[in-house]
Amino acid sequence: MPEYDRIQCPAFKSKIMSADAAAALIPEGCNVGMSGFTGSGAPKEVPMALARRIEAQLAQGHHFKIGMWTGASTGPEIDGALAKVNGINMRLPYQSDPTSRERINQGDINYIDMHLSHVAQYVWFGFFGKLNVALIEVAGILPDGRLIPSTSVGNNKTWLDQADLVILEVNERQPLGLAGMHDVYYGTQLPPHRVPIPLVHPHDRIGEPYLRCDPAKVIAVVPTHKADRNSPFKPADADSEQIAGHLIDFFKSEVRHGRLPKSLLPLQSGVGNIANAVLAGLNNGPFENLTAFTEVMQDGMLAMLRSGKMVGASATGFSLSPEGEQDFVDNIDFYRDKIVLRPQEMSNHPELIRRLGVIAMNAMIEADIYGNVNSTHVMGSSIMNGIGGSGDFARNAYLSIFMAKSSARGGDISCIVPAVSHVDHTEHDVQILVTERGLADLRGLAPKQRARLIIDNCSAPEYRPMLQEYFERALHHSRGKHTPMLLDEALSWHARFERTGSMKVREAVAA
Amino acid sequence: MPEYDRIQCPAFKSKIMSADAAAALIPEGCNVGMSGFTGSGAPKEVPMALARRIEAQLAQGHHFKIGMWTGASTGPEIDGALAKVNGINMRLPYQSDPTSRERINQGDINYIDMHLSHVAQYVWFGFFGKLNVALIEVAGILPDGRLIPSTSVGNNKTWLDQADLVILEVNERQPLGLAGMHDVYYGTQLPPHRVPIPLVHPHDRIGEPYLRCDPAKVIAVVPTHKADRNSPFKPADADSEQIAGHLIDFFKSEVRHGRLPKSLLPLQSGVGNIANAVLAGLNNGPFENLTAFTEVMQDGMLAMLRSGKMVGASATGFSLSPEGEQDFVDNIDFYRDKIVLRPQEMSNHPELIRRLGVIAMNAMIEADIYGNVNSTHVMGSSIMNGIGGSGDFARNAYLSIFMAKSSARGGDISCIVPAVSHVDHTEHDVQILVTERGLADLRGLAPKQRARLIIDNCSAPEYRPMLQEYFERALHHSRGKHTPMLLDEALSWHARFERTGSMKVREAVAA
Ligand SMILES: CC(C)(COP(=O)(O)OP(=O)(O)OC[C@H]1O[C@@H](n2cnc3c(N)ncnc32)[C@H](O)[C@@H]1OP(=O)(O)O)[C@@H](O)C(=O)NCCC(=O)NCCS
Numbered sequence A, B: 001m002p003e004y005d006r007i008q009c010p011a012f013k014s015k016i017m018s019a020d021a022a023a024a025l026i027p028e029g030c031n032v033g034m035s036g037f038t039g040s041g042a043p044k045e046v047p048m049a050l051a052r053r054i055e056a057q058l059a060q061g062h063h064f065k066i067g068m069w070t071g072a073s074t075g076p077e078i079d080g081a082l083a084k085v086n087g088i089n090m091r092l093p094y095q096s097d098p099t100s101r102e103r104i105n106q107g108d109i110n111y112i113d114m115h116l117s118h119v120a121q122y123v124w125f126g127f128f129g130k131l132n133v134a135l136i137e138v139a140g141i142l143p144d145g146r147l148i149p150s151t152s153v154g155n156n157k158t159w160l161d162q163a164d165l166v167i168l169e170v171n172e173r174q175p176l177g178l179a180g181m182h183d184v185y186y187g188t189q190l191p192p193h194r195v196p197i198p199l200v201h202p203h204d205r206i207g208e209p210y211l212r213c214d215p216a217k218v219i220a221v222v223p224t225h226k227a228d229r230n231s232p233f234k235p236a237d238a239d240s241e242q243i244a245g246h247l248i249d250f251f252k253s254e255v256r257h258g259r260l261p262k263s264l265l266p267l268q269s270g271v272g273n274i275a276n277a278v279l280a281g282l283n284n285g286p287f288e289n290l291t292a293f294t295e296v297m298q299d300g301m302l303a304m305l306r307s308g309k310m311v312g313a314s315a316t317g318f319s320l321s322p323e324g325e326q327d328f329v330d331n332i333d334f335y336r337d338k339i340v341l342r343p344q345e346m347s348n349h350p351e352l353i354r355r356l357g358v359i360a361m362n363a364m365i366e367a368d369i370y371g372n373v374n375s376t377h378v379m380g381s382s383i384m385n386g387i388g389g390s391g392d393f394a395r396n397a398y399l400s401i402f403m404a405k406s407s408a409r410g411g412d413i414s415c416i417v418p419a420v421s422h423v424d425h426t427e428h429d430v431q432i433l434v435t436e437r438g439l440a441d442l443r444g445l446a447p448k449q450r451a452r453l454i455i456d457n458c459s460a461p462e463y464r465p466m467l468q469e470y471f472e473r474a475l476h477h478s479r480g481k482h483t484p485m486l487l488d489e490a491l492s493w494h495a496r497f498e499r500t501g502s503m504k505v506r507e508a509v510a511a
């Protein structure tokens, strides 16, 4: 039984059991800190076993819920399975599963949507109460009880340190070649005892390659053998390629003007279609010796490491397609010293992001004409995913860039609006907006100057005259001319969409 | 002529001239970086001379404007005088002068309202174009040409380094005992060359007591002898004392629960009535060995240093009453080693605020039921002052606290609203809200839980039923139940105020 080879410490071997047996040990109503960051390194078996247990109790009329804390999003077999049986009472800090999203938007789950860099410290500060159980996937257990982390680190260090009880999933599908890729920094302290974090390059190693774990807290060890949930890679569409094109042109211009070195600065990139296109554009672009200081490694970053365009990358997890994963596993010895996986309290740390001068590139739901950005809410009230690390990066970045297509839902939604329906990144934190229509460089501009530029450069042609007209009327009628605003109309586009299914003014046409 | 004693370097002595002569050297249309932080250490003569020059040209039909960059707010003789003659084209990063505010809200000044910690680095990055002239008040010039800083440091280091031309005001009214109180850190670099900032206690000294200045750039040295503009100290009103009381009770409870040490953590405090009351409360409270890591030293902090409650404080400037200033001057030898004045890029640095675990206490204009905070805009469109350092502190603090009276303008404005009319601090950055009615501890709460607590604990009694009713209807009618919102009504309270002069529903009564 190969999986037993991965559990080399006797104290842990004696705790081997099935996922169902382990799930039975999770106390009702407790808080569970799980591994997992965009699916990578999430536990594969115990959450589903727990969902079965909850479902069985539900069938007997008994409601059994947990507080679920993770690194970031997980996958259908975790967030999805537990949300389906309504087994989550409180969820933090990020999710992106359709079932979980639905539960939150129905009001069934209390979701705390927070900066990823804040999570570990708030738990240490005692702001969320007691963490009862840590449920962590690892790649193996060393003879001395230290853990080889899996494909993400996330908050695992904190969960292992803070929880009363620990359940480990040892996943033999994760390559053992991961050993040595991680860098777990144990120098964190509570204020007033904190000291500078000694990291000065994105791929510096400042910690240890393994996670520490008190064997006395371990109540179950569950061998598993399932791959990470990976989403298929979607080739970039035309809009995304245009967004990437605008951004690459902008970087070229910044290098020409001496505002960026030729190797740019460490890149942070969200995931998804636009991010893929940007990374592909960079891989074919004129920049050399690139680095990344980001949350997750996507296919595009592996490609850049392979091509030699990128010389090193730091992240807290992976988000790969199945082909990307295969490439990673096949070439893990090539990748091992080029990729550093850190706890997310380090990958997203304001101190490090600001010191390194990261170029932050994130997708958004919508922006308004003044440059406020909504990353989280659809029509003000429904959560999409969460703010994730976008705030950690945007606020502290050298350059803070937000990207979206200029319209959504077949053109019925304008992604540039008079006022965003929810603010996650304020006008003070947004420097560059890009849509397929163009790029607005907001640096050094006051609100009205920003408005004209955003409308002209970024909005969809079908909405541009409406935006211009709103802005001119606001300029005329608004009491304050600093950030002209028509209070009665600012959110009317969203209200119209809710009423008619479109932000377009069909009503006026009909009238 | 005593002022000449303060100018000990021959190279500078030869540049001594009148304020008018110096103002005549400022090129038209240029960007001027001025000293000054809430009035302390601002230049006293040249700005008014410049305003006279601009006015004279205006009388001849010629519009002469400058870009005006400072540390933070200045005073009537600077912002006020230059705004009055419409001599400011672009202003950053903060202002609070009535005339300047009026100009901005009339649309005459392009105002860039930004995080104070971002200013210096954005200038170094080249994001605002060229800085032409630095206009800096100092307390004296050493024989080797180094400058004894005045009562604030602000962005002076950056202005002196970045400007092509330098004009110095040497103010003999500033006590020479200031020498040695400042700590100017010259270890900053541009990415990718940045290193950790070696500060681990609020009052650590990591730099030099003097400012460096290239004598070749100095075009004028103007002796002055005017006191800083100081506002009289207003004794706390009853509401402010109640806010302070709630906060002190909260701190006591945090200490009891082991979430704060008995000496608390370094305090950051805004200025004004509420801040004064909080500091007075702390000075009479049970906490010992307090420290401050803040922007400005107010009377209340001096009192705490005197009483021994506070053992050390870091700031970038002062904001004292005339009596406070007298006390400071009289006891400067006592204060000198207890107060460190730093550049604002250090006083407000995310790295340091987060490392030290600062307790951030700032006033706000309004908060909404979900905990979003507006610090800058009245009714969405008119600027009040600016975000200042509140975002630097709130985002990176150990505890992020916002305070206001529950209503304003004689009760016609509720400071707790369905949706704020402008967002400066998002729900992700606000932990504690306090009004005279009570305190809402938002840590670990999801949006709907926050809403109930904020309405119950913080809102004014006359608005509470309206808020409850809005929230219940939103809960019912809003499509998403994560952050229930009625898009047609969210900003209707503000619109009603604009229409009727009150957020109260007089209209319904009349109907
Ligand atoms: C903002 C975010 C949701 C965009 O996601 P994406 O996958 O890049 O963007 P897409 O264009 O595919 O849009 C996703 C969905 O939002 C919808 N959408 C886009 N713009 C919209 C708008 N203005 N209003 C309403 N819905 C909108 C799309 O129609 C799509 O819906 P569907 O899934 O039902 O088809 C995503 O980037 C996110 O969650 N960001 C926050 C966290 C973050 O920034 N993390 C980065 C790492 S630090």
Ligand SMILES: CC(C)(COP(=O)(O)OP(=O)(O)OC[C@H]1O[C@@H](n2cnc3c(N)ncnc32)[C@H](O)[C@@H]1OP(=O)(O)O)[C@@H](O)C(=O)NCCC(=O)NCCS
Pocket: B269, B270, B271, B272, B273, B274, B295, B362, B363, B364, B365, B366, B375, B376, B378, B379, B384, B385, B386, B387, B388, B389, B390, B393, B405, B407, B408, B409, B413, B414, B415
């Ligand atoms: C928010 C801020 C304006 C509050 O100022 P303050 O002096 O403490 O508060 P006050 O209660 O005296 O209110 C100031 C004015 O705002 C008005 N006001 C208060 N609440 C209001 C509201 N909800 N809507 C409109 N006006 C409001 C008051 O009536 C008063 O107006 P007036 O001067 O015409 O009488 C001020 O703290 C600020 O500018 N903050 C941003 C910068 C910052 O936080 N710096 C801290 C250091 S980092």
